[in-house]
Amino acid sequence: MRIFNRIVVVLLLVGLIALGAYTVVYSFELFGRKLSDLSTALQGFTSGVEGFASDVENGSLPILTIALLVAIALLGLVLLIMELKPPRPRRVRMQRGTYVSPDLVRDEVSSAAEETPNVLGSSTKVEAKRRPGAKVNLQADVRRGEDMSAVKSDLRERVQQHLARAGVPLSKLKLKLVEADPRQAKTRVQ
Amino acid sequence: MAGGILDLARAASEAALATEGVYSLGTGRYAEAATYEGKEKVSGVVVKPDEVEIHIVASYPLARPIPELAQLIRERVAPEAGSRRTSVVVEDIEVAREDL
Numbered sequence: 001m002r003i004f005n006r007i008v009v010v011l012l013l014v015g016l017i018a019l020g021a022y023t024v025v026y027s028f029e030l031f032g033r034k035l036s037d038l039s040t041a042l043q044g045f046t047s048g049v050e051g052f053a054s055d056v057e058n059g060s061l062p063i064l065t066i067a068l069l070v071a072i073a074l075l076g077l078v079l080l081i082m083e084l085k086p087p088r089p090r091r092v093r094m095q096r097g098t099y100v101s102p103d104l105v106r107d108e109v110s111s112a113a114e115e116t117p118n119v120l121g122s123s124t125k126v127e128a129k130r131r132p133g134a135k136v137n138l139q140a141d142v143r144r145g146e147d148m149s150a151v152k153s154d155l156r157e158r159v160q161q162h163l164a165r166a167g168v169p170l171s172k173l174k175l176k177l178v179e180a181d182p183r184q185a186k187t188r189v190q
Numbered sequence: 191m192a193g194g195i196l197d198l199a200r201a202a203s204e205a206a207l208a209t210e211g212v213y214s215l216g217t218g219r220y221a222e223a224a225t226y227e228g229k230e231k232v233s234g235v236v237v238k239p240d241e242v243e244i245h246i247v248a249s250y251p252l253a254r255p256i257p258e259l260a261q262l263i264r265e266r267v268a269p270e271a272g273s274r275r276t277s278v279v280v281e282d283i284e285v286a287r288e289d290l
Contacts, residue, residue, distance in 0.1 A: 098256070100256060101281045103282065104281065166255060167257040
């Protein structure tokens with residue numbers, strides 16, 4: 001997953017930059033820092049780590065620290081699960097050995113949506129799933145004052161019938177209706 | 191087997207194009223769909239060691255549902271493909287020229 005890789009690379013690069021900056025500052029004795037001070041700084045760091053470890057052993061960590069550690073662990077778990085999940089396929093699987101492009105499904109859904117009365121325009125997102133069928137998110141612009149539930153059920157039926165005629169399986173159809181002014185509808189005005 | 195893969199790709203391409211409801215061969219959406227050998231290439235067919243992938247553009251209006259069209263193509267291409275399995279990828283639907 002890209003976000004996991006990006007977080008790891010960003011942390012790595014930030015660490016490298018910090019290390020490089022410390023090396024330059026201590027090597028050239030800038031800002032009054034000397035290489036001999038480094039051992040004192042490292043001792044401070046190690047004593048801090050030792051203090052933290054002894055707090056963990058004694059079970060005397062502050063609540064805030066425990067909450068932070070739990071949050072980090074959960075974040076790591078979520079990122080690990082997302083990283084381990086296989087990538088989403090790029091094509092919509094229909095049956096064994098048959099695929100259609102998501103663009104084709106999107107065009108078919110849009111054409112079915114815009115044939116529906118009182119729908120002024122639409123925008124469609126199609127996701128291919130690992131199992132057969134596409135997940136479709138359809139947002140339709142509907143004239144103000146229309147019976148939204150009637151339009152929604154008509155729209156759902158038309159999209160399902162249209163895709164069924166083409167033989168495209170639908171795994172999930174999510175509809176969102178938005179009231180729109182016909183004068184501002186991009187696609188058409190009925 | 192000189193020219194074997196290209197010959198197979200050409201035969202598969204001809205068989206697919208001869209199927210009613212196929213407007214043209216596709217070129218691939220995310221990567222080029224073609225078979226290369228030497229300086230030659232056949233577009234729309236990808237011959238893999240165990241699979242022949244045919245990319246098509248279907249004619250609009252659809253003469254039959256896409257799964258049936260894919261099955262027809264598969265039946266036509268199977269004799270050329272031998273032991274390789276055949277996959278059909280429908281990239282788009284185009285209005286046939288006579289309907290324009």
